[in-house]
Amino acid sequence: MKAKATGAGASPDPAIEQGGHPTLRPRDAASLILIDRSANVPRVLMGKRARAHAFMPGVYVFPGGRRDPGDSRKSVAAPLCPEVLDRLTVRTPKRFTAMTAKGLAIAAAREMEEEVSLSLTPRSEAGAFCPDLSKLRYVARAITPPGQNRRFDTRFFACFTDEIEADTALHQDSSELLDLTWLPLNNFGDLPLARITRIILGDVNAALSIDSSLPFDAPIPFYHFRHGQQIRDRI
Helix, strand or coil: CCCEHHHHHHHCCCCCCCCCCCCCCCCCEEEEEEEECCCCEEEEEEEEEECEEEEECCCCCCCCEEECCCHHHCCECCCCHHHHHHCCCCCCCCCCCHHHHHHHHHHHHHHHHHHHCCCCHHHHHCCCCCCCCCCEEEEEEEECCCCCCCCCEEEEEEEHHHHHHHHHHHHHCCEEEEEEEEEEECCCCCCCCCCHHHHHHHHHHHHHHCCCCCCCCCEEEEEEEECCCCEEEEC
């Protein structure tokens, strides 16, 4: 599909502008958008990044972080849906393999457990980190623009609270994410959110309005920068 520039991202986001690092290569990262669809308006779990963070301090984000080298080697209770696995490999370098894609999904599950104390590991696997990846949808991808002190190629996954065994009422703040909040998808209030986060929240809300099941094989938006302009492709 033809790429187009989006005015919302034509200039660096002041919430994350750190400046002066145009040659940093983006590192693989993953985030998990946990959706509660029990009420009329779906809600997503977000938390505020601690002020000590060098990247986006004080901004509300989804649980997530960079992919660690060992993530790809971790065991899983169930693998990614084949359609999700296939789509994760689109528009990637040759060194990106199915194991890399698995590692990204595991990173999203690991970060959610570390940051908010909610687990994708089934109760039958109690005592071990062994996430069930089969319910994860791939819903967005975004690359941090050049010029930041950290750059990430982030894949955004989503799943529904009723599809996991964890009691989502038992989420807990951590040193990474504070003031955990269930945010209605139709009302962001005055929470400080990065521009790309607002855009992706809007994308997820739109996707839910089209098909409330979030199909595993649906095309997803891919945000990246070219000549100082943010480009929105679909992959």
